[in-house]
Amino acid sequence: MKRTSRDIRTANRYEVLRQIIAESPTSRQELAAATGLSLATVATLVGELLDLRMITEVGFEDSAGGRPRGLVAVNTSGGALIGVDIAETYVHVELFDLGLNVLARAEEEVRPGESLPEHVVGHVAAAVGSVVTQAGIEGARVLGVGVSVPGQVDRATGISEYAPNWDWHDVPLLDLLTEHIAYPLYLDNPLRASAVAELWFGAARGRGNAVVVNLGTGVGAGLVLGGGLHRGVSNSAGEWGHTTMVLDGRPCRCGNHGCVETYVGARGIMLNLRELDPGSALLHAEDQTATIDALARGVAADDPVARRVVHETARYLGAGVADLVNLFNPEIVVLSSWVARALGEPLLHAVREAVTRHALPRPLAATQVVLSPIPTDPVCLGAATFALEGALQTVGQKNGKRTTPVRSRTTTPPS
Amino acid sequence: MKRTSRDIRTANRYEVLRQIIAESPTSRQELAAATGLSLATVATLVGELLDLRMITEVGFEDSAGGRPRGLVAVNTSGGALIGVDIAETYVHVELFDLGLNVLARAEEEVRPGESLPEHVVGHVAAAVGSVVTQAGIEGARVLGVGVSVPGQVDRATGISEYAPNWDWHDVPLLDLLTEHIAYPLYLDNPLRASAVAELWFGAARGRGNAVVVNLGTGVGAGLVLGGGLHRGVSNSAGEWGHTTMVLDGRPCRCGNHGCVETYVGARGIMLNLRELDPGSALLHAEDQTATIDALARGVAADDPVARRVVHETARYLGAGVADLVNLFNPEIVVLSSWVARALGEPLLHAVREAVTRHALPRPLAATQVVLSPIPTDPVCLGAATFALEGALQTVGQKNGKRTTPVRSRTTTPPS
DNA sequence: CGCACTTTATACAGCCCCTTTCCAAACCCC
DNA sequence: GGGGTTTGGAAAGGGGCTGTATAAAGTGCG
Numbered sequence: 001m002k003r004t005s006r007d008i009r010t011a012n013r014y015e016v017l018r019q020i021i022a023e024s025p026t027s028r029q030e031l032a033a034a035t036g037l038s039l040a041t042v043a044t045l046v047g048e049l050l051d052l053r054m055i056t057e058v059g060f061e062d063s064a065g066g067r068p069r070g071l072v073a074v075n076t077s078g079g080a081l082i083g084v085d086i087a088e089t090y091v092h093v094e095l096f097d098l099g100l101n102v103l104a105r106a107e108e109e110v111r112p113g114e115s116l117p118e119h120v121v122g123h124v125a126a127a128v129g130s131v132v133t134q135a136g137i138e139g140a141r142v143l144g145v146g147v148s149v150p151g152q153v154d155r156a157t158g159i160s161e162y163a164p165n166w167d168w169h170d171v172p173l174l175d176l177l178t179e180h181i182a183y184p185l186y187l188d189n190p191l192r193a194s195a196v197a198e199l200w201f202g203a204a205r206g207r208g209n210a211v212v213v214n215l216g217t218g219v220g221a222g223l224v225l226g227g228g229l230h231r232g233v234s235n236s237a238g239e240w241g242h243t244t245m246v247l248d249g250r251p252c253r254c255g256n257h258g259c260v261e262t263y264v265g266a267r268g269i270m271l272n273l274r275e276l277d278p279g280s281a282l283l284h285a286e287d288q289t290a291t292i293d294a295l296a297r298g299v300a301a302d303d304p305v306a307r308r309v310v311h312e313t314a315r316y317l318g319a320g321v322a323d324l325v326n327l328f329n330p331e332i333v334v335l336s337s338w339v340a341r342a343l344g345e346p347l348l349h350a351v352r353e354a355v356t357r358h359a360l361p362r363p364l365a366a367t368q369v370v371l372s373p374i375p376t377d378p379v380c381l382g383a384a385t386f387a388l389e390g391a392l393q394t395v396g397q398k399n400g401k402r403t404t405p406v407r408s409r410t411t412t413p414p415s
Numbered sequence: 416m417k418r419t420s421r422d423i424r425t426a427n428r429y430e431v432l433r434q435i436i437a438e439s440p441t442s443r444q445e446l447a448a449a450t451g452l453s454l455a456t457v458a459t460l461v462g463e464l465l466d467l468r469m470i471t472e473v474g475f476e477d478s479a480g481g482r483p484r485g486l487v488a489v490n491t492s493g494g495a496l497i498g499v500d501i502a503e504t505y506v507h508v509e510l511f512d513l514g515l516n517v518l519a520r521a522e523e524e525v526r527p528g529e530s531l532p533e534h535v536v537g538h539v540a541a542a543v544g545s546v547v548t549q550a551g552i553e554g555a556r557v558l559g560v561g562v563s564v565p566g567q568v569d570r571a572t573g574i575s576e577y578a579p580n581w582d583w584h585d586v587p588l589l590d591l592l593t594e595h596i597a598y599p600l601y602l603d604n605p606l607r608a609s610a611v612a613e614l615w616f617g618a619a620r621g622r623g624n625a626v627v628v629n630l631g632t633g634v635g636a637g638l639v640l641g642g643g644l645h646r647g648v649s650n651s652a653g654e655w656g657h658t659t660m661v662l663d664g665r666p667c668r669c670g671n672h673g674c675v676e677t678y679v680g681a682r683g684i685m686l687n688l689r690e691l692d693p694g695s696a697l698l699h700a701e702d703q704t705a706t707i708d709a710l711a712r713g714v715a716a717d718d719p720v721a722r723r724v725v726h727e728t729a730r731y732l733g734a735g736v737a738d739l740v741n742l743f744n745p746e747i748v749v750l751s752s753w754v755a756r757a758l759g760e761p762l763l764h765a766v767r768e769a770v771t772r773h774a775l776p777r778p779l780a781a782t783q784v785v786l787s788p789i790p791t792d793p794v795c796l797g798a799a800t801f802a803l804e805g806a807l808q809t810v811g812q813k814n815g816k817r818t819t820p821v822r823s824r825t826t827t828p829p830s
Numbered sequence: 831c832g833c834a835c836t837t838t839a840t841a842c843a844g845c846c847c848c849t850t851t852c853c854a855a856a857c858c859c860c
Numbered sequence: 861g862g863g864g865t866t867t868g869g870a871a872a873g874g875g876g877c878t879g880t881a882t883a884a885a886g887t888g889c890g
Contacts, residue, residue: 003418003422003423003426004423005420005423008418008419008420011418036417152777161777162776162777208648209647209648221742223742225640225641225645226640226641226643226645228641230640230641230743231744232743232744232745232778232781233623233624233744233745233746233781233782234744234777234778234780234781235744236744236775236777236778236781237742237743237744237778238742238744239741239742239744239775239778240741240742242741242775243738243741243742244660244734244735244737244738244773245659245660245662246661246662247660247661247664247730247731247734249662254775256772256773315662316662319659319662320659322658322659323658323659326654326655326657326658327636327638327652327653327654327655327658327742328645328647328652329646329647329648329649329650329651329652329653329654330647330648331648357671358659358671360651360654360657360669361577362567362576362577362649362651363647363649363651363652363654365649366647366648366649367648
């Protein structure tokens, strides 16, 4: 809330590193042009990052006749970041170098009966251990672990206040994880993780106002407003999935009716399909992934039912996205998460058409709707980005005071 | 977008003046406690405001045994601010002293046939002239005129890009007004005006995240996010009225179906009434104000139809407000504009109940829903506040560069 | 009445930020 | 090898906020 000049510095530091990661190698001149900062400021920030070993000088580039430009690039071996995506049925963990390239990956299945916090924490610890050994990284080089858990999260205390899938209530997740993981930990939810991923590395890069729509089993929106993530007063902004789209419509697991999620979430799409063709061969009982994949194949094969289902889904989704466009007036709306990826371009085109029908002309004219360009799991990437932000936060501060609490047990080696 | 340390200063200046206006007279000590700034900073800011003659020293207050606290208060005669509320059927103009007390008021009727920009500009000029003479203020003391016009507005160029009521397109409203009004002019739309009014003087004071819901003929939301007004990328954020609440529902003037406005705007409420009791005596043909007032009286008199209409309206409105709560996670939702005022407490209670049913528990717990406490026209007040902000913006800057363009023709006296 | 004590307000130094300006370093070309 | 050009860093300058010292203005008590 309280703005200080230090926030400016932090934001600029983010901006510069973001730019370097995006365009590596690059020169100080380019950075200054891209960020709008003065050369002097860029130089000091680059100096800081060099001191941190997050970037390195990698040679020179010819200039127009004068002294050559020094080039800096991400120091990929300068450290590792780990992103953890805890979802209803799985735990994905990815280990990244500082260029945010995936060095190792691990996945654990969360079986329906094993959803107690201890089980999940066990999976996370195992997978984190696995990626570290896979990548052959020394523990000391891991700068942090970002953890995404669905639902409402208090990132200050590290408590999962409420996770809808498993009916968790006020689980001190970060404390539990700290007992098994010795790296600095950062907790947030997948909505914000994927938003940050798009902001740093995806379609929202350089945009001040963006909405990242997450289409998975659950549905939600990550909000980038005024250049930063909007969290709301209790860090639960973006719960778009439980916004009413059809008053008195389909019943939702949240207890309400007509929520967006019941029309465009994975289960909602299955309902759309069932309504159109109750006995469809595309339906795979309760297996969401299989059904959505079958649907995608059906569209590719010009199956009329599949096409109609996507069209119908896009009708709902388009109306919902148009609402977001009208409300937020963003520069860009990014469709992310596995359902969006599976249905891909056909969904996108249908959605764009529906958005054009529903949104007001002025905000519509300022907005583009795109698919997430991030090739890997955006939530893992975003979670790792939280860790990166955390590592950047404390730079240059005299006393190591952190605004974001970080749990770590640095006395013992990683589990 | 680009943050500079000057923004911090400006924000602090706003904060201090806001506090003085709210609690006048007050001491530097109180200001420091209220704003969280150091005494030194408060002292310099107070010094600036004293130099500007916006506040004055008004005596002393006993301290606990030591030197008495100097008290400062708004210098009500230090200048005047004018707020202009242009709406579909009227032009309201109010002149305020620096304590934002109304000194004079004028109203012009905009008849259906007279909606050309020249007509409206004429009304504005006449009303502005009227309040200045009424108040007996010398022209030089008018610090600025804020103008609110419905629809999409480009505040940088002063162009009314689109006004739905009159089908205006790209009307250079500020240029037209400049020809008749010699004071600095500031243009924006009523959504943002009422939001700023709540932020400075109303229910959103001191809140970092608030949503101001405007219920009038048109419907929209002013968004206060992260301590400031959210404008979106083309200054058209907050168009909540044309958000879909019932897919394929009632037709809306925007061309879509099921927009929030068609259920909770004045016309929508009339439809709600008509659906319940087509021949109701409460219906006053096309007169929105009369019908809404009749409805309010009906509720007060325990008329069952009136009560059911309000209940039904609150059902829609509650669902819509719950959507805003889920999306933005605000501290407070303020119901503003004339329909909200007319229907008052009965509507509020019904809405609260409906919001409680629809919103997710976590964001709901952090949010309160209230009626606007502003006794006068919030749009006029907000528009005047834009002028006040404008007057504060340039303080202390070496060269009078303004970030917000201001049109004024100071060579000639006011019309 | 005068002195000690308290509280308030201001002045000043210190630190953080960003930018402009100046200058050394590094390279090209002639 | 010298002039011209570009780069990068160091220093100075302008803003901002804060903590500390100091002046100002009271109270209380001997």
